[in-house]
Amino acid sequence: GENVEQHPSTLSVQEGDSAVIKCTYSDSASNYFPWYKQELGKGPQLIIDIRSNVGEKKDQRIAVTLNKTAKHFSLHITETQPEDSAVYFCAAKGGSGGSNYKLTFGKGTLLTVNP
Amino acid sequence: DTEVTQTPKHLVMGMTNKKSLKCEQHMGHRAMYWYKQKAKKPPELMFVYSYEKLSINESVPSRFSPECPNSSLLNLHLHALQPEDSALYLCASSLSSSGHNEQFFGPGTRLTVL
Numbered sequence: 746g747e748n749v750e751q752h753p754s755t756l757s758v759q760e761g762d763s764a765v766i767k768c769t770y771s772d773s774a775s776n777y778f779p780w781y782k783q784e785l786g787k788g789p790q791l792i793i794d795i796r797s798n799v800g801e802k803k804d805q806r807i808a809v810t811l812n813k814t815a816k817h818f819s820l821h822i823t824e825t826q827p828e829d830s831a832v833y834f835c836a837a838k839g840g841s842g843g844s845n846y847k848l849t850f851g852k853g854t855l856l857t858v859n860p
Numbered sequence: 861d862t863e864v865t866q867t868p869k870h871l872v873m874g875m876t877n878k879k880s881l882k883c884e885q886h887m888g889h890r891a892m893y894w895y896k897q898k899a900k901k902p903p904e905l906m907f908v909y910s911y912e913k914l915s916i917n918e919s920v921p922s923r924f925s926p927e928c929p930n931s932s933l934l935n936l937h938l939h940a941l942q943p944e945d946s947a948l949y950l951c952a953s954s955l956s957s958s959g960h961n962e963q964f965f966g967p968g969t970r971l972t973v974l
């Protein structure tokens with residue numbers, strides 16, 4: 746089945762700096778890559794997603810890039826703010842082997858933005 | 861309404877108790893999911909319902925029993941749980957279970973099994 750690796754596991758930045766979180770996936774058939782933000786005591790919330798026919802997508806301070814050849818995708822947050830502090834999960838979906846219904850998550854990155 | 865609601869928010873139960881978790885959405889989504897999330901781990905898929913029928917069971921022990929009474933409601937019945945079942949139980953929904961449909965998550969039920 747699909748395997749998603751996520752790095753780093755923790756990331757601390759100063760307010761206003763950029764943050765980058767990277768994920769790699771194993772199944773070249775995967776074609777949908779969402780990113781979720783989970784704040785303490787809450788469920789995951791989708792912040793951005795990308796499909797395999799697109800290389801980059803941007804939404805205000807958040808962008809995601811996808812390299813299908815290398816099978817990796819990254820989340821970029823610019824001008825970080827303290828309210829960006831949370832756990833971020835990448836995920837992949839649409840792989841082969843009968844698992845195309847399933848979101849496979851990375852292990853998560855705890856982002857701390859220091860004021 | 862783009863919200864998935866879950867009740868209760870917290871639940872403490874003994875190993876011999878029977879309890880139920882409830883989930884509701886009014887977005888017209890036809891796929892609903894149960895996930896289990898342990899501390900500092902990603903969500904793990906348990907069950908998928910598609911058009912009110914159970915389509916996926918990720919080899920979950922029978923002490924967890926899902927039910928989908930209608931297209932807006934999803935229940936998870938709990939019986940004879942173990943302390944290691946303590947976790948955050950998340951419900952999610954999407955337009956359908958296939959394709960690139962966003963999954964909307966609820967806030968979860970924090971379950972403690974004594």
